[in-house]
Amino acid sequence: MKKKKVKKKIIDNVNNRQQTHQPLCIREMEFPIKSTVDKYQLLPAFLKVRGLVKQHIDSFNYFINCEIKKIIHATGNEKVTSDVDPNFYLKYLDIFVGEPCVEQDYIYEPITPHQCRLRDMTYAAPISVDVEYTRGREIVVRRGKEGKQEGALVIGRMPLMLRSCRCVLSGKNEAQLAKAGECPLDPGGYFVVKGTEKVILIQEQLSKNRIIIDTDSSGNVAASVTSSTHERKSKTNIIVKHERIFLRHNTFSDDVPIVVVLKAMGMESDQEIVQMVGRDPKYAGILAPSLQECSALGIHTQQQALEYLGVKKLLSCLYTGLLGVLQVDEARDILATVVLAHVPVHQFEFRPKCIYIAVIIRKMLEAMLNTDAVDDKDYVGNKRLELAGQLLALLFEDLFKRMNGELKKSVDMTLAKANRSTQFDIAKCIRPDFLSNGLEHAISSGNWTVKRFKMDRKGVTQVVSRLSFIAALGHMTRITSQFEKTRKVSGPRALQPSQWGMLCPCDTPEGEACGLVKNLALMTHVTTDEEEGPLIALCTTLGVEDLSMLSGEELHSQHTYIVFFNGIILGVHRRPQRFAETLRKLRRAGKIGEFVSIHVNPGQHSIHIASDGGRVCRPLVIADNGVSRIKEHHMKELKDGFRTFDDFLREGLVEYLDVNEENNSLIALYEADATPATTHIEIEPFTILGVCAGLIPYPHHNQSPRNTYQCAMGKQAMGNIAYNQLHRIDTLLYLLVYPQRPLLTTKTIELVGYDKLGAGQNATVAVMSYSGYDIEDAIVMNKASLDRGFGRCIVLKKSVTALKKYNNRTADRIVAPDMNTSAKGGVQVAPRHQIQDRDGIAAVGEMIRPGDIYINKQSPINTRDNVMNPQAMPDSAYKRTPQTYKGPPGECAVVDKVLLTSNDENHFIVKCLIRHTRRPEVGDKFSSRHGQKGVCGTIVQQEDFPFSERGICPDLIMNPHGFPSRMTVGKMIELLGGKAGVMSGRFHYGSAFGEPSGHADTVSAISETLVNHGFSYSGKDFIYSGITGYPLQAYIFMGPVYYQKLKHMVLDKMHARARGPRVVLTRQPTEGRSREGGLRLGEMERDCLIAYGASMMILERLMISSDQFQIQVCTKCGMMGYYNHKLKIALCTYCKSGENMATMKLPYACKxxxxxxxxxxxLPRLQLSEA
Amino acid sequence: MENVSYQRFPTVRIRDMKDDVMKFELRDTDASVANALRRIMIAEVPTLAIDLVEIETNSSVLNDEFLAHRLGLIPLISDRAMEMRLSRDCDACDGDGRCDFCSIEFHLNVKCTSEQTLDVTSHDLQSSDPDVVPVDSAGRQADVSGFDPPEHRGILIVKLRKGQELKLRAIARKGIGKDHAKWSPAATVTFQYEPDIHINETLMESLSLDEKREWVESSPTKVFELDPISQQVVVVDPEAYTYDEEVIKKAEAMGKPGLVEIYSKEDSFIFTVESTGAIKASQMFINAIEILKSKLDAVRLAFDTEEADDQFGELGAHMRGGGM
Known part of the structure; x- marks a missing residue:
């Protein structure tokens, strides 16, 4: 709410300036100058400590160090007991995730992520547990020493996130990373599973354990709470039906009146209920029908209410089968543990839960009276982001429980046997495969199934897109939503004002996932869970009055605020502002966690304290009375390296605010805009954009969809992928031969390292019409530029061959190239085998053409039956299964790399990398950084290209029609700034909203530079036609623009067919480019031909050129016969004669x-008539 | 009208001539002639460039095609190019590029043995012909200024780390810029029309000194100057004028249209020719004229046969080809 005011103020300022242009300058001088400190330096400092994928790594670290320990110590997980032997137990004492290593021949060897990528292995570390268990009569304790695995019990392997605290890469410097084969600019935050890089996408969800007031489809107010604890997840709804309030929960077969529920929880008096909700007559009136209904049902006591609920509960509930448990007890148990499970109930003390329900009802009644009180589900403060750590924790807990279940089963089985030969040792029963495979399979397939919570999500993980550096980086910051994509509601897709600064407003895909897939902004941080106990204790010492001592009257009195802590009501406080301020002061002093948020909601008379994980927050500079706490000397110390970002945090100069707390603050964009009411100042305005949008120069001058298009296209641009790109063997890799750093950069580019791993080239662009091959966004390219390496790219394709081992102990093998004996008797290498070395694998550096065999593999014919001597089988026992190269015909590629190695399962694998260098051709796709894509329309000789009297000749020509409708003014400024940059030898900046803070060069400054170097201020040049030598009629806007080559190239797409393969079944031409298929004359095209009356054309297209077939038809019986080639007559098998046979043609599909x-x-009969 | 001669006698006046840059005026001719010369210099003056690379060992970071492309773009001293044969027209060899008439062989054999990065430059290319060597403009300048230390000269091909090796054989051939830009001897060839500037003195005198100064400064390039003594506006460098019309617009804005009139002389051109170093800039121009003449000869000869092709009409001209 308050943010709007700031914006308003800025607008007012602008208006002021416009109205009183001259006098303002003088007036400004009269005021004391507020020191505007350049806070930009905070950003690199922030990214140094946090990094762009810190949220993933933090979350994973938290899981590995804390959460995993909580899981094994949770009740129900900690002990494995036996039903057979009451003396038996296994107790988990501690758990520890070790260093990444691989077991090979019973030896543990450390591994690096790059080895895993190359060898198709999983980058994982053993999970070891300290246990205490009984073996016979004795109690055995197995404990690891100082975090070492020795002695401890290994229960599985945990895939490790790169750059997490257990990763070998953490804390390494650039040289050490290079030694490990890793790119220092790679952010980490993903997993390597079976050789593929997998990222667990950030999942967006509605907050857990929070009351959300909403309206249902019929317009009635409904409240929903999704409770989530370690033991249970459940959703409780409180709804309004026929003006009465009900509780809806899936453990009850029907909606139950809320008053009955309250009575069942021990709140028997109607007066108390009304008091709890609020004595105000306006509330009591709405509540009356519900109370009446309860008394109509004849329920007055707790016992009666519980009996009522006992009938209503679903049969398939917890204790079915256990006889002797009364229905009343069951109902009470459900109320205690299932309904609103997150509100703790100790020994059936229901009072906190009653108050909780009362507060929900009060909120609902408020919403009924005032629709503004309805919560916004799309509000970012009501959302939580689920990160890798949380998702893995869910999965791990489930697997761990199942493993313990299995363990118990096997214990029972063994102990049930009467006489055992050896002492039973449970340590030998543990199968580490179960956990390892479960985790590995979930990450590699992306299917998250936790049956306990009825969770079945697909597509949680994705293969890290390595198309360009930015694509990989953008992938790490992506957020997917759990909403189904088919629904046509605009709410969740729309840009929310509360996304400001947290989520990138530009970066979202087009089409069905539009607005549902989002990206984090540059400075966003996602919190992890924080210890609750100390915070609760602190709140109580700061004067929160405990719930159990309060009556309803006190709860809702005018001056008290209810204190919520992570969704649970702690109590009330009489001086809310002071309480909030004290807590904030403690946070700034570092006494409580920096991510704890305190939000005072005066409208609802409540204070919300949150320390749960998954909230988005961002750092802001604290201001006192509108004066920034950061002074010049702080920044100087930062620059000199005496200060880090953490120091700023510790000293209370900067703090993290989450979306809810932002609503309690007044944030000024710049210090100059601050008023005495201002509480915070933004660090830099361009940080509202994410990584992908940060590459765009002057995005604030563009039409907004253009920035969105560029965000999608930047991910398809070719360039450098990583410093280790030439050591990688990826399925498909696109590299640019001469990538450049953009002449017009932004601060974001420098921060993320795009200037080191660029994906594009600075092309001199002339905006003019040329040749007619430039319509519809096509561009005309200069042949000489292409000759000199513009847009030249390398395509690397991988092909893997595994030498399989079969069950009968036979295996595939690779043999020397085939030899042909020539007519003269000499022996030659067979024609398709020439590229192979003597070992039967293609030699590195050989040119490879379509059809060439690059691995001369053979497989055993018999892979089932036992073979006597699998090592020395005769050649005749093998069949050829060679690996043949399939590429575009006529193109010649080169074998770049051959890797011989073995994978996890000890299979021998051969990876071949095949390289193809391509120069741009007509039809290749290019784009600038402003969502202006276009294909190359024609390539023109340099001498035909226009030139200026300085001799400057453009690299490409772009049609001016691309500008008016797209309104990409940013591109024009980029051109201007690029030109000035070239002339002055200084990289110009175009950061978003950067003009006031000096992070973007202004057009007037650029024009001045241009004029100083003898150019027109407008960036237009006087140009001569290269064809005639006469000057052109107009001045041409010409200068350098950063152009990206996109991965879509004609070579991969072009396709035509005259004759070719056919489908076996129908004998019609195959479909699709990969099968050299035909181009379909479809239904609509057929309709056109029918309408036109081109019957012979239809016949030719649909039959003659497709699947024409000749059959013999018996004119008598109308059935198909056959042609006997021996007797040379047609015969009908039904009539057993050759008379009356006729020949006809029809489509094979018809036959x-x-x-x-x-x-x-x-039986279809053919009745022929004379043609 | 039949026998009217359009013959003109163009003149060339050389203003400035260095090995790699030349500036001259071309007068009394048409834009078509000037442009033809420009086009020929860019696209049709032959030079030598590496065209075929056989790589024996390459353990550098750059791949084979990458290296071949870089080698191709190294300009070679091509004074011999005019009399050499195009490899496809060579009678001595079958165009496989193994004869002195059409090809020059280069060898490169470098291995890095020290801990320091080794720069492989065009200096490491060993030529079979002492006349055809990579251009070394930096080296030439270094002789004069002593600016660059000798080991940093030459055109960088690739950098090698310890243990990396590069061994290859390259064949340079004659070619023209039309086929590939590596055969283009021209770094820059451009011309401009000579501007004809007339200042209306009477109007100019009506301006105050400040107005004059303002007007003079309105031109982004230094074309006019205010004489400090006579306080008159004089044209100091007409060629600096880029036809931007800023001064004309300024004059109009000052309410003095017609203060200055600027035309371009339709028949005189100021050429700037800059060579890659493969051949001297002056030689490049001479060669261009030579080629233009031979092309004109071809047209003249074709004229005789044109009658026979008359039956094809316009198509005939197309069939013969517009160019050569």
Whole structure:
């Protein structure tokens, strides 16, 4: 709410300036100058400590160090007991995730992520547990020493996140990373599973354990609470039906009146209920029908209410089968543990839960009276982001529980046996495969199934997109939503004002996922869980009055605020502002966690304290009375390296605010805009954009969808992928031969390292019409530029061959190239085998053409039956299964790399990397950084290109029609700034909203530079035609613009066919480019031909050129016969004669249909007439 | 009208001539002639460039095609290019590029043995012909200024780390810029029309000194100057004028249209020719004229046969090809 005011103020300022242009300058001088400290330096400092994917790594670290320990110590997980032997137990004492290593021949060897990528292995570390268990009579304790695995019990392997605290890469410097084969600019935050890089996408969800007031489809107010504890997840709804309030929960077969529930919880008096909700007559009136209903049902006591609920509960509930448990007890148990499970109930003390329900009802009644009180589900403060750590914790807990279940089963089985030969040792029963495979499979497939919570999510993980550096980086910051994509509601897709500064407003895909897939902004941090106990204790010492001592009257009195802590009501406080201020002071002093948020909601008379994980927050500079706490000397110390970002945090100069707390603050964009009411000042305005949008120069001058298009296209641009790109063997890798750093940069580019791993080239662009091959966004390219390496790219394709081992102990093998004996008797290498070395694998550096065999593999014919001597089988026992290269015909590629290694399962694998260098051709796709894509329309000789009297000749020509409708003014400024940059030898900046803070060069400054170097201020040049030598009629806007080559190239797409393969079944041409298929004359095209009356054309297209077939038809019986080639006559098998036979042509598919019909006892007869 | 001669006698006046840059005026001719010369210099003056690379060992970071492309773009001293044969027209060899008439062989054999990065430059290319060597403009300048230390000269091909090796054989051939930009001897060839500037003195005198100064400064390039003594506006460098019309617009804005009139002389051109170093800039121009003449000869000869092709009409001209 308050943010709007700031914006308003800025607008007012602008208006002021416009109205009183001259006098303002003088007036400004009269005021004391507020020192505007350049706070930009905070950003690199922030990214140094936090990094761009810190949220992933933090979350994973938290899981590995804390959460995993909580899981094994949770009740129900900690002990494995036996039903057979009451003396038996296994107790988990501690758990520890070790260093990444691999077991090979019973030896543990450390591994690096890059080895895993190359060898198709999983980058994982053993999970070891300290246990205490009984073996016979004795109690055994197995404990690891100082975090070492020795002695401890290994229960599985945990895939490790790169750059997490257990990763070998953490804390390494650039040289050490290079030694490990890793790129220092790679952010980490993903997993390597079976050689593929997998990222667990950030999942967006509605907050857990919070009351959300909403309206249902019929417009009635409904409240929902999704409770989530370690033991249980459940959703409780409180709804309004026929003006009465009900509780809806899936443990009850029907909606139950809320008053009955309250009575069942021990709040028997109607007066108390009304008091709890609020004595105000306006509330009591709405509540009356509900109370009446309860008394109409004849329920007055707790016992009666519980009996009522006992009937209503679903049969398939917890204790079915356990006889002797009364229905009343069951109902009470459900109320205690299932309904609103997150509100703790100790020994059936229901009072906190009663108050909780009362507060919900009060909120609902408020919402009924005032629709503004309805919560916004799309509000970012009501959302939580689920990160890798949380998701893995869910999965791990489930697997751990199941493993313990299995363990118990096997214990029971063994102990049930009467006489055992050896002492039973449970340590030998543990199968580490179960956990390892479960985790590995979930990450590699992306299917998250936790049956306990009825969770079944697909597509949680994705393969890290390595198309360009930015694509990989953008992938780490992506957020997907759990909403189904098909629904056509605009709410969740719309840009929320509360996303400001947290989520990038530009970066979202187009189409069905539009607005549902989002990206984090540059400075966003996602919190992890924080210890609750100390915070609760602190709140109580700061004067929160405990709930159990309060009556309803006190709860809702005018001056008290209810204190919520992570969704649970702690109590009330009489001086809310002071309480909030004290807590904030403690946070700034570092006494409580920096991510704890305190939000005072005066409208609802409540204070919300949150320390749960998954909230988005961002750092802001604290201001006192509108004066920033950061002074010049602080920044100087930062620059000199005496200060880090953490020091700023510790000293209370900067703090993290989450979306809710932002609503309690007044944030000024710049210090100059601050008023005495201002509480915070933004660090830098361009940080509202994310990584992908940060690459765009002057995005604030563009039409907004153009920035969105560029965010999608930047991910398809070719360039450098990583410093280790030439050591990688990826399925498909696109590299640019001469990538450049953009002449017009932004601060974001420098921060993320795009200037080191660029994906594009600075092309001199002339905005003019040329040749007519430039319509519809096509561009005309200069042949000489292409000759000199513009847009040249390398495509690297991988092909893997595994030498399989079969069950009968036979295996595939690779043999020397085939030899042909020539006519003269000499021996030659067979034609398709020439590129192979003597070992039967293609030699590195050989040119490879389509059809060449690059691995001369053979497989055993018999892979089932036992073979006597699998090592020395005769050659005849093998069949050829060579690996043949399939590429575009006529193109010649080169074998770049061959890797021989073995994977996790000890299979021998051969990876071949095949390289193809391409120069741009007509039809290749290019784009600038402003969502202006276009294909190359034609390539023109340099001498035909226009030139200026300085001799400057553009690299490409772009049609001016691209500008008016797209309104990409940013591109024009980029051109201007690029030109000035070239002339002055200084990289110009175009950061978003950067003009006031000096992070973007202004057009007037650029024009001045241009004029100083003898150019027109407008960036237009006087140009001569290269064809005639005459000057052109107009001045041409010309200068350098950063152009990206996109991955879509004609070579991969072009396709035509005259003759070719056909489908076996129908004999019609195959479909699709990969199968050299035909181009379909479809239904609509056929309709056109029919309408036109081109019957012969239809016949030719649909039959003659497709699947024409000649059959023999018996004119007598109308069935198909056959042609006997021996007797040279046609015969009918039904009539057993060759008379009355006729020949006709029909589509083969038609003949097939007839035969298929015959096979199901339908006889189509052909009645022929004379043609 | 039949026998009217359009013959003109163009003149060339050389203003400035260095090995790699030349500036001259071309007068009394048409834009078509000037442009033809420009186009020929860019696209049709032959030079030598590496065209075929056989790589024996390459353990550098750059791949084979990458290296071949870089080698191709190294300009070679091509004074011999005019009399050499195009490899496809060579009678001595079958165009496989192994004869002195059409090809020059280069060898490169470098291995890095020290801990320091080794720069492989065009100096490491060993030529079979002492006349055809990579251009070394930096080296030439270094002789004069002593600016660059000798080991940093030459055109960088690739950098090697310890243990990396590069061994290859390259063949340079004659070619023209039309086929590939590596055969273009021209770094820059451009011309401009000579501007003809007339200041209306009477109007100019009506301006105050400040107005004059303002007007003079309105031109982004230094074309006019205010004489400090006579306080008159004089044209100091007409060629600096970039036809930006800023001064004309300024004059109009000052309410003095017609203060200055600027035309371009339709028949005189100021050329700037800059060579890659493969051949001297002056030689490049001479060669261009030579080629233009031979092309004109071809047209003249074709004229005789044109009658025979008359039956094809316009198509005939197309069939013969517009160019050569």
């Amino acid at each position: 097939l249909l007839f035969q298929e019909l015959q096979s199901m006892n339908i």
